Amino acid sequence: xxxxxxxxxxxxxxxxxxxxxxxxxxxxxxxxxxxxxxxxxxxxxxxxxxxxxxxxxxxxxxxxxxxxxxxxxxxxxxxxxxxxxxxxxxxxxxxxxxxxxxxxxxxxxxxxxxxxxxxxxxxxxxxxxxxxxxxxxxxxxxxxxxxxxxxxxxxxxxxxxxxxxxxxxxxxxxxxxxxxxxxxxxxxxxxxxxxxxxxxxxxx
Numbered sequence: 001x002x003x004x005x006x007x008x009x010x011x012x013x014x015x016x017x018x019x020x021x022x023x024x025x026x027x028x029x030x031x032x033x034x035x036x037x038x039x040x041x042x043x044x045x046x047x048x049x050x051x052x053x054x055x056x057x058x059x060x061x062x063x064x065x066x067x068x069x070x071x072x073x074x075x076x077x078x079x080x081x082x083x084x085x086x087x088x089x090x091x092x093x094x095x096x097x098x099x100x101x102x103x104x105x106x107x108x109x110x111x112x113x114x115x116x117x118x119x120x121x122x123x124x125x126x127x128x129x130x131x132x133x134x135x136x137x138x139x140x141x142x143x144x145x146x147x148x149x150x151x152x153x154x155x156x157x158x159x160x161x162x163x164x165x166x167x168x169x170x171x172x173x174x175x176x177x178x179x180x181x182x183x184x185x186x187x188x189x190x191x192x193x194x195x196x197x198x199x200x201x202x203x204x
Contacts, residue, residue, distance in 0.1 A: 097153070105125070138176050
């Protein structure tokens with residue numbers, strides 16, 4: 001039986017509580033202007049301050065929300081905790097990479113029981129792509145005695161479909177890691193609305 005959400009507060013209700021006394025009207029205006037909570041929380045400071053009912057105190061509260069949310073989901077995979085499911089990994093990586101405007105290539109390093117050793121952002125690129133060096137990934141994995149690796153990078157376009165370049169670098173990284181007996185478990189492409197697992201598509 002599904003959870004009853006009939007009494008769940010609306011976005012404007014929740015936002016109004018955060019803004020403070022009399023905030024419901026301001027919240028509805030903000031959501032109309034920016035289209036959604038996501039659009040609102042990605043807006044520029046000047047745009048927000050120009051909105052009726054929003055001062056610097058309200059702005060500070062709104063700016064804290066994305067950071068709080070990111071920290072909440074980031075702590076779903078703290079160091080030393082074993083990965084329980086692919087969904088946990090996807091949620092964690094989405095929280096770290098979904099909102100970024102430029103491409104980042106990251107590694108989740110695990111021990112032989114799939115416990116998290118470290119999450120590292122290894123390469124940064126432009127909106128068009130990034131340069132990934134397999135030897136650097138191998139070097140980092142060996143330095144922390146990792147037994148397995150999960151790769152991830154975001155597509156700032158929002159589309160989580162793997163490109164041919166994504167497939168090529170995945171094969172190169174898998175081969176490089178196998179030379180030192182480290183398993184590549186997956187490579188996740190993070191888009192705006194979800195993630196694509198190359199392992200689930202049989203590309204590893």
